[in-house]
Amino acid sequence: WNMLPRSAGPYGGICATAADVVRFARLFIDGGTAPDGTRVLSAGAVEAMLTREVEMPDQWFLGAHWGLGWGLFEWDGARGFGHDGSTFGQLAYLRAIPEAGIALALLTNGGGAAPKVFETLCRELTAELAGVTMPGFGPAAGAPGADAVRPAVDPTPFVGGYRREGFLMTVTDRPAGEGVLQVRYEGADGLKDTFEPLFWNLVPVSDTPSKTVFAGRRNEKDAWIPVVFYALADGSRYVHFGVRATAKSA
Incomplete structure (x- = not known):
């Protein structure tokens, strides 16, 4: 402990x-x-x-x-x-x-x-x-599963860096496994190098003009978690992940 x-x-x-x-x-x-x-x-x-x-x-x-x-x-x-x-x-x-x-x-x-x-x-x-x-939030609730119909989503708007105090998320469209996007989650600022980077592969669940919902997990043993991309009225982009909103920085 x-x-x-x-x-x-x-x-x-x-x-x-x-x-x-x-x-x-x-x-x-x-x-x-x-x-x-x-x-x-x-x-x-x-x-x-x-x-x-x-x-x-x-x-x-x-x-x-x-x-x-x-x-x-x-x-x-x-x-x-x-x-x-x-x-x-x-x-x-x-x-x-x-x-x-x-x-x-x-x-x-x-x-x-x-x-x-x-x-x-x-x-x-x-x-x-x-x-x-x-x-x-899983196969029975609309998240990816054997019978799920995944919407066609252009990954380009979501690719880039998202940063908040102490943490950096990097979204790429070259996932190492199943998915459309991959999130690399690591410490930054005062938390830099305090833990090994974590990776989530994302697959699309729904796509609307106001937000795009992905389901993410690190491996097949993990539960699916929601990862939501959206934009504010001024056009600034955010990702909502783990009950936290993080602004796109790059």
Whole structure:
């Protein structure tokens, strides 16, 4: 286990068990009160944090909308909230459906199988406990599969570099394997050379005037993840990948 330095406190300095994470979610399910009735957050603050602020370019990875800190989703008419997290060697997941009174947390040691484990667990439990169907992003949900019809997409507009603080993504149209595009993901600036570059092969899922959705994975064992390319009103291009928007820089 690699303890993050104290400087990482604002974005990842909390250590918690799965039970701790569920208790934190319960605070929002119960309108801001602790189990003993102590008010920790005002009802107004809870409502504000669970109110949709922006629509996400990626509708699948965490939620179709984002509130004040929470990813927000709606499954079969039931509204929910959640958040994922990752650090060196660890992946964490949380989903909650307030009207059903349930919260699910999974903490893992990382690895490509973790998203599949969480998806399987969450889909089964939310169906059993809340009567809702968790949407997927895979062959059965329109992503590439044996019977999927892939749209013809010109890769040229998407090729280039995308950069944000600490990270660089390079998109090429010469993938080393199945796909139309390939993403090389590596550290930059203060995170340069802190981890080996990662590669995702991308295949198209849908293409509309407002955005083009690809499904990406590193290998056949990994779960498919959405990678969305889109442009702002001023023409600047972005890629939305892993719940983060990154501007095209070259």
